Amino acid sequence: MDKFFTPPIKEVDKEGKALYAPYSLRKIEASLVTNGITDVAVIQPERLEKVVSDKTKVIGVSVHDPLGLDPVTFKLSLLFGGGKSWLEQFFEELGDVISRLKKRYNFKVIAGGPGAWELTKSRPDWLDVLFLGEAEIRLPEVVKSLLKGEPVPPIVKGKDPKAEQIPPILGPTRWGEVQVTRGCPRGCSFCSITPETFRSVPLETIKREVEVNLKGGIKNIDFITDDILLYGSSKLRVNHDALVKLFTEVKRMGVDGIFWPHISAPAVRESPKTVQAIAEVAEYDFDRSVMPVVGLESGSLKILEKYMPAKAFPWTPREWGEVIIDATSIMNDNYVYPCYTMTIGYKEETDDDVQDSIDLVQKIIDHDFTAWIFPLPVIPIFTTRIKDNPFPVLDRLPSRYWDLLYVSWTYNMKTTRKLAPRLAGKGLTGKLVKFMIDRVFSSIEWFFRDLKESKGRKTLEFSTVNVNNTLGTIRAIVELSKLSFKKESS
Numbered sequence: 001m002d003k004f005f006t007p008p009i010k011e012v013d014k015e016g017k018a019l020y021a022p023y024s025l026r027k028i029e030a031s032l033v034t035n036g037i038t039d040v041a042v043i044q045p046e047r048l049e050k051v052v053s054d055k056t057k058v059i060g061v062s063v064h065d066p067l068g069l070d071p072v073t074f075k076l077s078l079l080f081g082g083g084k085s086w087l088e089q090f091f092e093e094l095g096d097v098i099s100r101l102k103k104r105y106n107f108k109v110i111a112g113g114p115g116a117w118e119l120t121k122s123r124p125d126w127l128d129v130l131f132l133g134e135a136e137i138r139l140p141e142v143v144k145s146l147l148k149g150e151p152v153p154p155i156v157k158g159k160d161p162k163a164e165q166i167p168p169i170l171g172p173t174r175w176g177e178v179q180v181t182r183g184c185p186r187g188c189s190f191c192s193i194t195p196e197t198f199r200s201v202p203l204e205t206i207k208r209e210v211e212v213n214l215k216g217g218i219k220n221i222d223f224i225t226d227d228i229l230l231y232g233s234s235k236l237r238v239n240h241d242a243l244v245k246l247f248t249e250v251k252r253m254g255v256d257g258i259f260w261p262h263i264s265a266p267a268v269r270e271s272p273k274t275v276q277a278i279a280e281v282a283e284y285d286f287d288r289s290v291m292p293v294v295g296l297e298s299g300s301l302k303i304l305e306k307y308m309p310a311k312a313f314p315w316t317p318r319e320w321g322e323v324i325i326d327a328t329s330i331m332n333d334n335y336v337y338p339c340y341t342m343t344i345g346y347k348e349e350t351d352d353d354v355q356d357s358i359d360l361v362q363k364i365i366d367h368d369f370t371a372w373i374f375p376l377p378v379i380p381i382f383t384t385r386i387k388d389n390p391f392p393v394l395d396r397l398p399s400r401y402w403d404l405l406y407v408s409w410t411y412n413m414k415t416t417r418k419l420a421p422r423l424a425g426k427g428l429t430g431k432l433v434k435f436m437i438d439r440v441f442s443s444i445e446w447f448f449r450d451l452k453e454s455k456g457r458k459t460l461e462f463s464t465v466n467v468n469n470t471l472g473t474i475r476a477i478v479e480l481s482k483l484s485f486k487k488e489s490s
């Protein structure tokens, strides 16, 4: 895992600070520096032991999914019999290092970030302050108090800054990340992004951050947003001119590729000309296609109306099926291949509701679109309106979930093979990815069929496989190799 999928960022500057860092850490760095706390260093977790000393007063950790409760991690763990995810394992290992260093140097530790809510469920004993929410306004105050030795509550809630109170980053980011919007006004109940907080970042700030990345040698820019078509919008209407200006001005700065992680189907359907315009400016084609995560969520009117009534705006939940089909067609015409995510397992969701979802997925398949579909168990995130819902477990998922999973998996494999030349990339990792696509993933269709037929009980067979030690890893590799040749010999 370390070598292939999470190789450490090795580059450091003359002072030993990370040359490239996740965007969230760059934002924290900028917030502290602009508030007068200038002795700040962004450090790779692997280098902590080399860098921390008796001069270190506070360590801040940004967490994305420390306990493996994120919907994707949770689903994959569930499918393979439960147990600890790699993310949890990595977080524990980092915790051991921090704990050891803390005993020696007696600094304070703050954790925050998108996965900070998970630590309310199980708080590590080395943690002094758990910071929930956006950092710009309150975090500098907290750090100043810690530096002065003043008491700070164990949990601090952030306050949302206005767009112009967000300082631009000072150093380049991993993958050239630059935030263009924050928040989302659609207000889905299961989502931690609350509707009151939507902001578009001023174009001047965006361009300054693009410049910082270009100076750092990064040519491809990845816009951070929950929906690229929200940029510059008011009351959820697409702002065509603002988007074309954003893409055109950033491209003109000498940027090679412009990518983004999220878009919403209703906005695509509302303004196909905007999707076409930004695709032309960014010069998308098959080899430079975009694969954003797009919320498909459910095909059930009952679930859509109860949990996400504004999801389809400017259309109604009743029109959701047509919105998805039209939007997929528009996206594909412009080299945008959506990774649709679905949320399944609401407390009143029945097999009939899941059947509605299967029907919608089948329509996508019948149109032969290029898309992926990932039905994920809905997670009651602590900061959402469904926080009191039960956590999904095998026995509580509607039994037709496994049919939906099977239909989606077989379609996903078809899409993956179609896009394999774009996905595999170059070098050793590219070869490994291609091998996984050609031999391993293509050969385990029977596994998803077994899951479907056993209504998920098959997952329990995998609960004894442990890849956190050498013997377990060798066993897993042998099993994977057997799988990869099973299809050929059968």
Ligand code: SF4
Binding pocket: 184, 185, 186, 187, 188, 191, 192, 193, 226, 264, 295, 311
């Ligand atoms: S549309 Fe997406 S980002 Fe916006 S509230 Fe709903 S789930 Fe969250």
